[in-house]
Structure formats: C-alpha cells, structure tokens
Amino acid sequence: MSILDNIPPPEKLKDFGEQGTFSVWMKYAVVVAVAVCVLGVAVCFLVEWRGKGKAPAVAKDTETEDTTQTATAESQPPPDLHNPVRPAPATFPMDSNMPPGREVFASGPIDLTTFKPDKDLVRFEDTRVWFESDNKKDPEEDDHIIHRAMEVPLKRLVNLLEKKGGKLKVHDAYRPTGIHLEKSLHREGRAIDLTSEKVSLSELAKLAWQAGFDFVLYEKPGRAGGEHLHCSVKRSPDAVLPERPKN
Numbered sequence: 001m002s003i004l005d006n007i008p009p010p011e012k013l014k015d016f017g018e019q020g021t022f023s024v025w026m027k028y029a030v031v032v033a034v035a036v037c038v039l040g041v042a043v044c045f046l047v048e049w050r051g052k053g054k055a056p057a058v059a060k061d062t063e064t065e066d067t068t069q070t071a072t073a074e075s076q077p078p079p080d081l082h083n084p085v086r087p088a089p090a091t092f093p094m095d096s097n098m099p100p101g102r103e104v105f106a107s108g109p110i111d112l113t114t115f116k117p118d119k120d121l122v123r124f125e126d127t128r129v130w131f132e133s134d135n136k137k138d139p140e141e142d143d144h145i146i147h148r149a150m151e152v153p154l155k156r157l158v159n160l161l162e163k164k165g166g167k168l169k170v171h172d173a174y175r176p177t178g179i180h181l182e183k184s185l186h187r188e189g190r191a192i193d194l195t196s197e198k199v200s201l202s203e204l205a206k207l208a209w210q211a212g213f214d215f216v217l218y219e220k221p222g223r224a225g226g227e228h229l230h231c232s233v234k235r236s237p238d239a240v241l242p243e244r245p246k247n
Contacts (some may be wrong), residue, residue: 084207094201103242124173
C-alpha cells in the first residue's frame with residue numbers, strides 16, 4: 001500500500017526517542033486505523049444492503065400469496081340460504097331415502113381420528129326452531145351443536161320451511177356417546193333428526209333434499225323412536241366418498 005510505503009523504515013529511526021519519530025509513526029498509524037475503520041463500515045454496509053436486497057422479493061411473494069387467497073375468498077359468493085339447490089323429488093314416502101342406497105355412499109363414513117370437536121363443531125341458534133334439548137333435562141344432550149358442514153343446509157331448510165308456514169323441530173344432533181350406533185354420523189355432528197309442525201314429514205323430506213343435505217332418510221317408527229327424518233352431510237364439499245357398488 002502507498003501509505004505504508006511512506007512510513008520511514010526502522011533503520012532510519014535508530015532511536016524511538018529521536019525527535020519527530022513518534023509523531024511520524026502516530027501520523028501513519030492514525031491514517032491506517034481510519035482506513036481500516038472505513039473499510040469495515042463499507043463491508044458492513046455492503047452485507048446489510050445485500051440482505052435487504054433479498055427481503056423485498058420474499059415480502060412480495062408473501063404479499064402476492066395473501067392477496068391471491070383474499071381474492072379467491074372474495075370471489076366466492078355467499079351461499080344462497082333462501083332458495084332450493086336441487087329440484088324436489090316427485091314423492092318421498094316413508095322408509096325411503098335420497099339418494100337411493102346406503103348413507104355412507106352419500107355422506108361418507110365416520111372418522112373420529114380426524115374429527116376435532118373444537119374446530120369442526122358450531123352452535124346453531126335460530127328462534128324459529130324448536131330444540132328438544134331446550135325442553136328436556138338431559139345434561140348430555142345439546143341439540144344446538146352440529147358439524148359446521150351442516151350449518152348452511154340447515155339454515156336453508158329453516159327458511160324454505162318458513163315459506164311453507166312450518167316450524168322445524170330438532171330432536172337429536174351431535175351425540176358423542178349414548179343412543180346411537182358407534183358408526184353413526186351423530187357422533188361427528190354430521191347427522192340430525194328432524195320433524196316439523198304444520199308440514200308433513202314427506203314434504204319436509206323434499207325440502208331437506210332441496211336444502212342441500214347429502215342424505216335424507218324418512219324413517220318409519222322403530223327402535224329410534226317415532227317417524228322422523230334423519231339427515232346428514234359430507235365432512236366437506238370435496239370429501240372423498242366410498243365408491244358405490246356397480247349394479
């Protein structure tokens with residue numbers, strides 16, 4: 001370096017106490033120290049600048065992803081809760097169901113290994129609906145609790161039934177234990193038992209199918225009680241269902 005070349009060699013400074021020797025060394029020592037400090041600051045600045053140079057790209061990607069998700073959510077219109085989503089069947093007699101076949105092929109099987117009550121269940125409130133648990137002293141029964149996948153078709157059914165002048169009655173919903181079979185969808189809150197006032201069960205069954213339930217059964221009186229509807233839903237719209245047997 002040119003700065004170091006200007007420092008007098010040791011042989012010319014025979015005695016450090018010689019006049020002017022200390023000042024000469026201090027002069028160049030200060031210059032070298034300042035140069036080192038400036039170089040260090042420059043390196044730190046360069047490292048920081050390079051680090052900041054990459055940050056906007058990550059932030060941009062994250063922002064783009066969030067924007068895309070928000071746009072996707074906003075692009076989906078809210079569900080229509082006042083109009084049927086399917087045409088009504090011509091008839092719906094007792095001891096029949098829609099669609100034909102077993103419930104598991106329409107609503108899927110129970111899966112308690114993936115079922116999470118704290119995330120999958122919601123509380124359904126509607127003053128137009130009669131709930132059996134509100135009129136029955138049973139601490140283990142709360143007919144307001146349903147799977148979140150059932151909320152939309154149930155709300156739609158209440159509205160469709162109101163247009164007919166009827167009142168919906170909920171007799172059983174989520175039941176983790178108790179009267180239902182081990183494989184019953186009631187244990188996930190994906191099944192509900194219904195009757196109505198001022199509208200026949202046959203008409204209620206048609207409305208339940210139109211409301212969007214994935215499975216509607218008009219049960220005859222038996223071990224499960226008097227005649228009523230048993231309705232259920234898939235865990236999610238894209239839930240994988242068992243393959244139906246080929247005829």
